[in-house]
Amino acid sequence: xxxxxxxxxxxxxxxxxxxxxxxxxxxxxxxxxxxxxxxxxxxxxxxxxxxxxxxxxxxxxxxxxxxxxxxxxxxxxxxxxxxxxxxxxxxxxxxxxxxxxxxxxxxxxxxxxxxxxxxxxxxxxxxxxxxxxxxxxxxxxxxxxxxxxxxxxxxxxxxxxxxxxxxxxxxxxxxxxxxxxxxxxxxxxxxxxxxxxxxxxxxxxxxxxxxxxxxxxxxxxxxxxxxxxxxxxxxxxxxxxxxxxxxxxxxxxxxxxxxxxxxxxxxxxxxxxxxxxxxxxxxxxxxxxxxxxxxxxxxxxxxxxxxxxxxxxxxxxxxxxxxxxxxxxxxxxxxxxxxxxxxxxxxxxxxxxxxxxxxxxxxxxxxxxxxxxxxxxxxxxxxxxxxxxxxxxxxxxxxxxxxxxxxxxxxxxxxxxxxxxxxxxxxxxxxxxxxxxxxxxxxxxxxxxxxxxx
Amino acid sequence: xxxxxxxxxxxxxxxxxxxxxxxxxxxxxxxxxxxxxxxxxxxxxxxxxxxxxxxxxxxxxxxxxxxxxxxxxxxxxxxxxxxxxxxxxxxxxxxxxxxxxxxxxxxxxxxxxxxxxxxxxxxxxxxxxxxxxxxxxxxxxxxxxxxxxxxxxxxxxxxxxxxxxxxxxxxxxxxxxxxxxxxxxxxxxxxxxxxxxxxxxxxxxxxxxxxxxxxxxxxxxxxxxxxxxxxxxxxxxxxxxxxxxxxxxxxxxxxxxxxxxxxxxxxxxxxxxxxxxxxxxxxxxxxxxxxxxxxxxxxxxxxxxxxxxxxxxxxxxxxxxxxxxxxxxxxxxxxxxxxxxxxxxxxxxxxxxxxxxxxxxxxxxxxxxxxxxxxxxxxxxxxxxxxxxxxxxxxxxxxxxxxxxxxxxxxxxxxxxxxxxxxxxxxxxxxxxxxxxxxxxxxxxxxxxxxxxx
Numbered sequence: 001x002x003x004x005x006x007x008x009x010x011x012x013x014x015x016x017x018x019x020x021x022x023x024x025x026x027x028x029x030x031x032x033x034x035x036x037x038x039x040x041x042x043x044x045x046x047x048x049x050x051x052x053x054x055x056x057x058x059x060x061x062x063x064x065x066x067x068x069x070x071x072x073x074x075x076x077x078x079x080x081x082x083x084x085x086x087x088x089x090x091x092x093x094x095x096x097x098x099x100x101x102x103x104x105x106x107x108x109x110x111x112x113x114x115x116x117x118x119x120x121x122x123x124x125x126x127x128x129x130x131x132x133x134x135x136x137x138x139x140x141x142x143x144x145x146x147x148x149x150x151x152x153x154x155x156x157x158x159x160x161x162x163x164x165x166x167x168x169x170x171x172x173x174x175x176x177x178x179x180x181x182x183x184x185x186x187x188x189x190x191x192x193x194x195x196x197x198x199x200x201x202x203x204x205x206x207x208x209x210x211x212x213x214x215x216x217x218x219x220x221x222x223x224x225x226x227x228x229x230x231x232x233x234x235x236x237x238x239x240x241x242x243x244x245x246x247x248x249x250x251x252x253x254x255x256x257x258x259x260x261x262x263x264x265x266x267x268x269x270x271x272x273x274x275x276x277x278x279x280x281x282x283x284x285x286x287x288x289x290x291x292x293x294x295x296x297x298x299x300x301x302x303x304x305x306x307x308x309x310x311x312x313x314x315x316x317x318x319x320x321x322x323x324x325x326x327x328x329x330x331x332x333x334x335x336x337x338x339x340x341x342x343x344x345x346x347x348x349x350x351x352x353x354x355x356x357x358x359x360x361x362x363x364x365x366x367x368x369x370x371x372x373x374x375x376x377x378x379x380x381x382x383x384x385x386x387x388x389x390x391x392x393x394x395x396x397x398x399x400x401x402x403x404x405x406x407x408x409x410x411x412x413x414x415x416x417x418x419x420x421x422x423x424x425x426x427x428x429x430x431x432x433x434x435x436x437x438x439x440x441x442x443x444x445x446x447x448x449x450x451x452x453x454x
Numbered sequence: 455x456x457x458x459x460x461x462x463x464x465x466x467x468x469x470x471x472x473x474x475x476x477x478x479x480x481x482x483x484x485x486x487x488x489x490x491x492x493x494x495x496x497x498x499x500x501x502x503x504x505x506x507x508x509x510x511x512x513x514x515x516x517x518x519x520x521x522x523x524x525x526x527x528x529x530x531x532x533x534x535x536x537x538x539x540x541x542x543x544x545x546x547x548x549x550x551x552x553x554x555x556x557x558x559x560x561x562x563x564x565x566x567x568x569x570x571x572x573x574x575x576x577x578x579x580x581x582x583x584x585x586x587x588x589x590x591x592x593x594x595x596x597x598x599x600x601x602x603x604x605x606x607x608x609x610x611x612x613x614x615x616x617x618x619x620x621x622x623x624x625x626x627x628x629x630x631x632x633x634x635x636x637x638x639x640x641x642x643x644x645x646x647x648x649x650x651x652x653x654x655x656x657x658x659x660x661x662x663x664x665x666x667x668x669x670x671x672x673x674x675x676x677x678x679x680x681x682x683x684x685x686x687x688x689x690x691x692x693x694x695x696x697x698x699x700x701x702x703x704x705x706x707x708x709x710x711x712x713x714x715x716x717x718x719x720x721x722x723x724x725x726x727x728x729x730x731x732x733x734x735x736x737x738x739x740x741x742x743x744x745x746x747x748x749x750x751x752x753x754x755x756x757x758x759x760x761x762x763x764x765x766x767x768x769x770x771x772x773x774x775x776x777x778x779x780x781x782x783x784x785x786x787x788x789x790x791x792x793x794x795x796x797x798x799x800x801x802x803x804x805x806x807x808x809x810x811x812x813x814x815x816x817x818x819x820x821x822x823x824x825x826x827x828x829x830x831x832x833x834x835x836x837x838x839x840x841x842x843x844x845x846x847x848x849x850x851x852x853x854x855x856x857x858x859x860x861x862x863x864x865x866x867x868x869x870x871x872x873x874x875x876x877x878x879x880x881x882x883x884x885x886x887x888x889x890x891x892x893x894x895x896x897x898x899x900x901x902x903x904x905x906x907x908x
Contacts, residue, residue, distance in 0.1 A: 031660060033678045154643065161644050168622050168639070168681075185622070185639060189608065190615050206485060222706070224487045225699045227622075227681065245679045248702050252676070255709035256793055262713065263789035263877060264782060272794045273804070277811065281818050284786050291782050292823055292847075295775035296830050302771040303834070309763075309770045316763045316770050317756040320777055320885045321749035328718060328745050328878045332738050335717035339710050340726045350727070357731065364735050369746055376750050380757070397742075423717060423877060424782045431774050 007038045015046060024053040027062060036065030044073040052082055060089035069274045071098050075106070084113030091165060093138040093246065096125040133217045134210040136250060137231045137240030142167045146180060146198040150191045157185070165243055169228050172201050177237045179205055179230055207232045210239055215254050218247035219343075258342055261419040262335060264291060287422070294428035298435055305439040314381045315388070315442060322392045323434045325369060326400030327427030333358055333404030334426055338418050341408065351409055358405040359398075366397035388442045395437050400430045461492045469500060478507040481516060490519030498527040506536055514543035523728045525552050529560070538567030545619060547592040547700065550579040587671045588664040590704060591685045591694030596621045600634060600652040604645045611639070619697055623682050626655050631691045633659055633684055661686045664693055669708050672701035673797075712796055715873040716789060718745060741876070748882035752889055759893040768835045769842070769896060776846045777888045779823060780854030781881035787812055787858030788880055792872050795862065805863055812859040813852075820851035838900055846895045853891065854884045 007030075014022040027035050027050065039047050039062070051059045051074070063071060063086060075083060075098065087095050087110065099107050099122060111119055121139050128134025142164040144153050153170070161167050170188065172181040181201035191200045207230040208217045221229045221244055229247075231240040257267040266283035268275045275283075302309070309316055337354060340346070346354075374390035381389070404426050408418035461484075468476040481489050481504065493501050493516070505513045505528070517525060517540060529537060529552065541549050541564065553561050553576060565573055575593050582588025596618040598607050607624070615621050624642065626635040635655035645654045661684040662671045675683050675698055683701075685694045711721040720737035722729045729737075756763075763770055791808060794800070800808075828844035835843070858880050862872035 031678060158644050161640055166640075167643065185643075186615055186620075189621065189639075190612050204485075222699070222702055224485060227698075244681075244698050244702070245676070248676055248698070248705065251702065251706060252709075252797065255706075255713075256797065259709075259713060259716065259789055259793050262716070263785045265786050265790065271798070272790045273798075273807075277814070281815060284783075284815070285819055285822055288779075288782055288786075288819060288823055288851075289826060291778060292775070292826060295778045298774045299771040299834070302774075306767050310767045313760050313764045316773070317753040319770070319773050320752045320756075320889070321746070323774055324745060324749045324878075324882065324885065325742075327881075328742055329738075331717045331878060332719050332742075335713055336719065336726045339713050343706065343710065344725070344727075353727075360731070361735060361738070365739055365742060368739055369742060372743060372746060380753070393746075424778070424785060427781075428778065431778065435774070 007034075008041055011038060011042075011050070015042075015049065020053050023050055026050075027054045027058060032058070032061040033065045035062045040066060040070060044070075044077045048074055048078050051086070056082075056085045056089045059086045060091075064090060064094045067271070067274055068097060068101060069270050072101050075102060080110060080113060084110055088114055088118050091138055092121055092125055092140055092240075093136060096122060096135075099126065100130075128210065131214050132210065133208050133212045133214060133231045133242060134240070136214050136217070136246050137210075137242045138165045138246075139240045140165045141171060141228075141230070141238070141241040142169070143171045143173050143238065144197060146172045146174075146196070146201065148197055149193065150188055150195050150197065150200070151193040153188060153197055154193075157188075165241065166228055169226075169241070171205075171230055171238055171241075172197055173238055176235075179207060179232055179236055179238045181205060182230070205230060207236075208242070209234070214250050217242050218250040218254075221247040222251070254342065258338065258419040261417065262338065262422050264288075264422040264424040287424070291424050291428050294425075294432065298428075298431045301432060302435050305435070308439050308442060312385075312442065312446075314385055315438070317380075318377070318389045318392075319435070319438070321373075322389065322396050322438050323427075323431050325373075325393045326396035326430040326434050327423075328400070329362065329365060329397045330400035330404035330426040330430055331423040333361075333401045334408055334421060334423060335404075337405055338408045338421070341412060341418050355405055355409070358401050362398040362401035365401070366394040369397055370394040384446060388445050391445065392438045392441045395441065396430070396434055399433065399437065400426070403430055461488075462495055465492060465496075465504070469496075469503065474507050477504055480504075481508045481512060486512070486515040487519045489516045494520060494524060498524075498531045502528055502532050505540070510536075510539045510543045513540045514545075518544060518548045521725070521728055522551060522555060523724050526555050529556060534564060534567060538564055542568055542572050545592055546575055546579055546594055546694075547590060550576060550589075553580065554584075582664065585668050586664065587662050587666045587668060587685045587696060588694070590668050590671070590700050591664075591696045592619045592700075593694045594619045595625060595682075595684070595692070595695040596623070597625045597627050597692065598651060600626045600628075600650070600655065602651055603647065604642055604649050604651070604654070605647040607642060607651055608647075611642075619695065620682055623680075623695070625659075625684055625692055625695075626651055627692055630689075633661060633686055633690055633692045635659060636684070659684060662696070663688070668704050671696050672704040672708075675701040676705070708796065712792065712873040715871065716792065716876050718742075718876040718878040741878070745878050745882050748879075748886065752882075752885045755886060756889050759889070762893050762896060766839075766896065766900075768839055769892070771834075772831070772843050772846075773889070773892070775827075776843065776850050776892050777881075777885050779827075779847045780850035780857075780884040780888050781877075782854070783816065783819060783851045784854035784858030784880040784884055785877040787815075787855045788862055788875060788877060789858075791859055792862045792875070795866060795872050809859055809863070812855050816852040816855035819855070820848040823851055824848040842896045842899050845899065846892045849891050849895065850884070850888055853887065854880070857884055 011026055014026060039050050051062065140163055142157060142160045144156055157167050168185045170183050170185065171179060172183065174180050181203045182205045183197060183201045187200060206224060208220060210231050210233050217229060221242065226244065228241045228243045230238055231242060233239050260267050264287040266286060268283060370390045370393050373393040374386050377386035377389040407421045407426060411421045412418040465480055468480065493504050505516060594617055596611060596614045598610055611621050622639045624637050624639065625633060626637065628634050635657045636659045637651060637655045641654060660678060662674060664685050664687050671683060675696065680698065682695045682697045684692055685696060687693050714721050718741035720740060722737060824844045824847050827847045828840050831840035831843040861875045861880060865875045866872040
């Protein structure tokens with residue numbers, strides 16, 4: 001943001017003057033991430049005009065820092081020939097992300113222009129399902145055989161370096177490309193130059209499977225503080241690596257998705273700013289309609305208690321209060337448990353511990369709120385009426401917390417994302433039963449309405 | 455979880471048999487993160503018994519993978535002498551995190567046992583305020599002068615490697631330790647052995663200030679896909695580095711904190727499982743009490759409309775519905791904007807764009823919900839009554855969305871965390887004004903109650 005406002009006017013002048021040298025100098029001087037941020041403000045055609053001034057590898061680097069939605073827009077105005085060279089230079093995982101978003105015709109017209117080896121790689125990566133390790137991994141890893149010496153390894157790495165996403169972890173493969181071990185460049189640098197890799201490598205390499213969930217892979221990387229984790233197929237052959245920066249993107253996306261689901265929004269595929277208006281409206285509207293339907297259920301249930309409402313008008317005043325008590329307690333519980341499930345593994349014992357703890361929590365918090373409610377309500381209504389409000393608050397906190405704690409766990413058990421059990425949805429369910437709890441409590445404490453009328 | 459259940463029984467047997475060799479073999483064979491996960495199940499004293507069987511550097515590594523709360527428990531049962539050696543071996547950023555949590559007496563009794571150089575480093579790092587770059591950085595970076603050759607540099611790195619958090623980024627300092635440039639180990643490996651570092655290094659190094667916010671630092675790292683970012687003081691002297699794995703932890707913590715704040719929970723310092731019951735009760739209870747107070751305000755406002763409530767009992771049925779419409783629309787809006795503010799920089803123009811967009815969104819979604827509400831309400835009540843419900847739903851969606859969109863932006867402007875504007879808090883504010891909107895709408899459409907009674 002800071003860079004953009006400072007550098008954009010300069011770039012615009014250079015562009016208007018058609019100063020190709022000036023544009024190239026601009027791209028070569030700044031960090032590619034900064035260039036991407038500045039040119040993000042331009043129209044796609046102008047943006048492409050900037051990119052074509054650079055060498056293909058720099059083009060690819062800058063292009064890689066653009067948001068996916070911008071990348072697609074640029075692809076649509078780019079000439080196929082230059083574009084195919086740019087795609088060749090992109091990181092395998094990034095270019096597959098772009099190609100996946102293009103229509104098939106476009107992809108089929110681009111592929112023949114791309115070098116044979118890269119093309120095969122693209123077809124392979126495109127075949128992995130979305131959300132799997134295969135879909136986020138890169139195929140550009142450094143690998144060596146175990147029988148060479150450290151000194152030979154360092155020479156080989158000089159050759160592999162330009163084409164590897166990282167050379168800091170080196171994977172040791174057998175003749176059938178099965179993952180036999182790994183050694184870090186740090187260890188290589190420290191080792192005696194004459195040692196064989198077989199003598200210094202780690203043999204029990206922690207790896208993930210190509211069909212593992214991307215979020216699981218990201219958490220494994222984070223757990224071990226790795227820079228990259230190897231991805232193997234079911235014959236334990238190395239097929240790719242996932243690097244820490246990609247893992248970070250996955251975890252950030254998951255956190256954003258969970259936050260959206262928690263607020264009853266269907267997860268957006270892109271950032272809020274990049275999501276088209278109508279897509280955004282649909283992803284919010286769907287849930288608002290579901291929640292509205294649930295609210296009508298509450299209205300419908302309330303009809304049954306018409307007599308109570310018209311005879312005890314004071315009860316009406318506290319309807320929002322008792323419902324909110326349950327909903328708020330439920331939101332707290334659900335949010336804590338959903339985030340805990342998202343960031344850690346949980347076994348049956350953990351779940352039991354959580355449910356017991358939430359029950360105790362509901363009793364403690366419910367008792368506090370009950371006392372407070374009684375203290376305030378007694379200033380507004382009669383003693384027996386204040387008791388109705390206070391007891392209902394206690395029951396609502398217990399009921400809300402129980403719903404908030406159990407529903408995400410049940411959702412997970414059913415194989416669904418627990419974050420789908422959004423806070424507004426919990427509140428809506430609490431509302432329906434909440435009005436019943438409220439009126440039944442009143443009937444229990446005050447006796448049937450008929451008596452009052454008599 | 456998987457490892458723990460498999461390996462724990464084995465370890466317990468070895469422990470019961472007092473088989474020191476067996477315990478040491480267990481620690482040396484597995485990845486330190488796995489060992490930490492398994493021994494996390496043991497009592498602190500037992501856990502310490504396992505650790506002392508290993509060499510100090512392995513002790514420190516395993517210890518570093520434990521959760522902070524466990525680390526503190528272990529420190530309390532550990533003998534000072536062994537503990538001081540373990541602390542010497544820990545990464546500077548990790549050990550400061552532990553020492554910060556201990557009481558001062560404990561720290562003062564430990565420090566004299568720690569080597570002079572490490573002690574000075576600890577005192578320095580302890581002086582940086584919580585949440586700053588200084589508080590998360592490590593002081594163990596690799597640095598070299600610019601006048602040496604690549605070949606000399608590689609030799610020097612062999613010596614520096616054991617004491618550096620990473621040797622993959624090498625920082626080039628002048629004689630006053632000012633940051634002049636950087637070179638990656640990848641570039642070093644590829645460069646001609648006789649080149650001088652001055653000729654191959656990058657000069658415009660992107661760095662952060664020691665007092666920058668940790669979240670800003672983490673985002674910078676993520677933005678540039680760096681493995682580490684240098685931290686400088688106000689004389690541009692290199693004082694530390696922040697590595698990508700630490701950045702990832704910061705971003706994960708921030709996401710968890712924001713999720714908690716969004717659900718009206720004061721952010722927990724530790725995980726849900728590690729937070730003591732009473733602390734958890736306090737952090738939830740505070741907000742529940744505030745929200746209860748807000749709900750009493752709603753009840754108090756409702757008293758003013760007693761006549762409407764007793765004459766139009768049907769109005770009561772739709773109270774939860776109209777309030778939920780506003781609250782849900784507001785939650786969606788607030789959540790999207792808070793997460794967008796957390797993950798990107800936003801300038802004035804972006805904010806204006808967002809507010810205009812949310813207003814349009816409110817009209818579109820409001821119109822949909824209004825139509826639907828009318829369609830369902832008409833089956834339950836008379837025409838004019840259904841119109842009251844439908845119009846109120848429209849107004850509530852507009853009002854809720856506006857509150858959800860503007861309040862976080864205002865909070866940010868006031869220098870507070872926008873995530874503090876939690877969804878339940880927005881719902882509570884929407885409730886208070888919502889009942890007024892509802893009853894005023896009814897009066898406007900149906901005319902004063904007096905007429906009906908007449």
